[in-house]
Amino acid sequence: MHEYSIVQALLAQVERQAARHGASAVRRLEVRIGELSGVEVDLLKTAYEMMRDRTICDGAPMEVTPVAARWECRACGQAIPQGMALRCAACGSGARLTAGDEIMLDRIELEVADV
Secondary structure, eight states, X not given: OTHHHHHHXXXXXXXXXXXXXXXXEEEEEEEEEETTSOOOHHHHXXXXXXXXXXXXXXXXXXXXXXXXXXXXXXXXXXXXXXXXXXXXXXXXXXXXXXXXXXXEEEEEEEEEOOO
16 A cells, blocks of 8 residues: 555654644645546555654544546647547647646645744
């Protein structure tokens, strides 16, 4: 289950950012997960719940936003609808994936002391 290693890397990144900003706690995380990323969102959430204890994220919820796969023509940039052949109907060129394979930490809400 690579979801545990993803959460481990996520927590390490959050710890670095929290230290950089002098945060005492994390209040919330927002993550985007592409449908083609190979990540099982329920397992990711479970891994996060288990691994956040006794970290700066202890008690902080993680919101996961799913990202649908999107394809477009390599040559002309025309969108290729899901379920269609990965060739452009207009020019016949091949498609490229433009969204849907990402695993992205979007937002960290930190608790910092007033200065």
